[in-house]
Amino acid sequence: MTRSEEDGHWAQVYEAKAPTTVSWYQETPEQSLRALDRFEATACSSLIDVGGGASSLVDALIEQGWQDLTVLDIAAPALAASKARLGAMAEKVRWEVADITIWRPRRKYDVWHDRAVFHFLTEPEQREGYRSALSRGVAEDGLVIIATFALDGPEKCSGLPVQRYDPASLAAEMGDGFQLIDGWLEEHVTPWGASQSFNWCAFRRTG
Template identity: 55%
Template sequence: MDRESHWQGVYGSKAETAVSWYEAQPRQSLDLIRRAAPDGAAGVIDVGGGASTLVDHLLAAGYRDLTVLDISDHALARAKARLGAAASRVAWIVTDVTRWQPARTWDVWHDRAVFHFLTAPDDQDAYLAALRAALAPGAFVILATFAPDGPERCSGLPVQRYDAAMLAHRLGPGFALVAAEAATHTTPWGVEQRFTHTLFRRTLSMSGG
């Protein structure tokens, strides 16, 4: 099964609150976005946002330039239905990020738990190429992945686990680590999962990407 079919199946068969990554209140993501871009005019893209409630909270916080990207149109349809009329205030992109060529740039790239599903180096490189194309120097990257002591698999798929140093190495010298936080996420059925949350800033130097 290819990546798109897998995630279409997940979102087509499970309720929004029945996936392991569900958060009613995405506190750490919100805190890092506010730290990176306190101005509501900042452009924020949530990569792999799916049916996440993050976009709801960002709208409520006054952010006005929001984009949600996901490989599953089922997931985005759920988010749009939940938001109702407010969905028109968000740009929605259905695509595989590893095959995406951004048409604009954003001030903040947020990804909670997409990058760690990319275990093949070619897929990681394609993701990072899209990330670099989507961010001007001075923009920020928020990456949240499973930590080294986190799960080895999720949603039936193997994952790549990272600490902050490993993510910094993978992003390369064009990005400076601003903050790193350990986190424990509790799934809807009470299982604890260890995460690494990081905030990077794209440096003014274009070396390394």
């Protein structure tokens, strides 16, 4: 799938389905919020939510007083759904429509959050592009939180193949500049009651 085809795929997903009906929907992003609290990220930190789309994480962070928030997604309709949901509060957020594999950050963030983008990068050059953005976009000693499908998770999502990980294999993908500080599993329940196994990892930038 080319980049333009992938862009079109995700735009069609959000144009055809309500955000609350997609498999990755969470009413409350509990794992993300717990991880931010556990690894001492505060409302004074800057955060980018990669693939944040229509996620409610940004809502929760605004409620907690976070001031420096960026949400990036390849699908403009997903970001439009978040903006509509937030109303006037959407002005508190920077919105980026971009493909993370070719995106070049113009600044560095204290926290990089990615729930379920990295596992869609099945080609080595895609992951290389992601790592380039990660290296450019994360501050020294910055926190990186990434969730992918676990080794026993689905082999496909939204009609696309995925790459599954455990903490060791995801750490190998991140490279020497990012130290794994913890990994854990989540059983995510889809809106229709199916269970999906997720692998969550937290990294600290060391180089």
